[in-house]
Amino acid sequence: MIKHMMLIVVCLLLMVTLGCSHDRLDLENTTLSLTYAYDVDDDDKLTVYQASTIFNKDVKKKYEVLAAKVNTPRQAREVFNSTSNGLIVVGKLQVLLIGERLLKKEGIxxxxxxxxxxxxxxGNIRMVAVKGPVSSIMESNFVDKPALPLYLTQLLDVEKRYNGTISTTIQKLHTYMFDKGITPAISEMKKDKKGLVVTGS
Known part of the structure; x- marks a missing residue:
């Protein structure tokens, strides 16, 4: 009787363990999106950028930036999936940049x-307005700075700590946009000769 119970327990444990093995996702086979950016071009066509970290010791540049001119952000994900070197994972998104021209249009x-x-x-994706085109930040190659997604996050953390800007998450922005008693505000940054500068809110 005890042997049968032990056999059943072992079989159940094996089934649970084997059930998890096919759902595994290796970090080397993923494209971990940490930054997204939205902007419009001169023809009012939406341009979506994605910055993701590369987990490979042999690669010199530790992040890649993909861009797509599309009608909707959902179409951009399809374009990124077709050009990316791994399965795109957006659950770790940290920063969402929005271009000045897109913000001036109605219906963000x-x-x-x-x-x-x-x-x-x-719900804690940080919202940042970009003074000027988003491409000035996303297509930059900062030699003496960390990888772009990490650089953006660290810059926003420092400015928030010293009250240089507001920290508005995407969830807070949703509340701000639909509450008549609150004026929506998000962080603002621009690129200058030395790097990125947070200019306020």
């Missing part, structure tokens, strides 16, 4: 709808 919430509806995204 319709562009952010995809981010809100994706259950894998967290």
């Amino acid at each position: 919430m319709s562009q952010l709808d995809v981010v809100y509806r994706d259950p894998k995204n967290t």
Whole structure:
């Protein structure tokens, strides 16, 4: 009787262990998106950028930036999946940059709808307005700075700590946009000759 119980317990443990093995996702086979950026070009076509970390010792540049000119942000994900070297994971998104030209247009919430509806995204993605085109930041090659996603996060953390800017997450922005008693505010940054500068809110 005890042998049968032990055999059943061992079989159950093996089934549980084997059930998890096919759902495994190796870090080397993923593209971990940490930064997204939205902007519009001269023809009012949406341009979406994605900055993701590369986990490979042999690669000199530790992040890659992908860009897509699309009609909706959901189409951008399809373009990124077709050009990326791994399965795109957006659940760790930290910063969402929005270009000045796109912010001046009405209806930014319709562009952010995809981010809100994706259950894998967290509500603490930081929202940042970019003074000028987003491409000035996303296509930059900072030699003496850390990888772009890490650089953006560290810069925002330091400025928030010293009250240089507000820290607005995507969840807070949703509340600010629909509450008539609150004026929406997000961080603002630009690129200058030395690097990135947080210019306020």
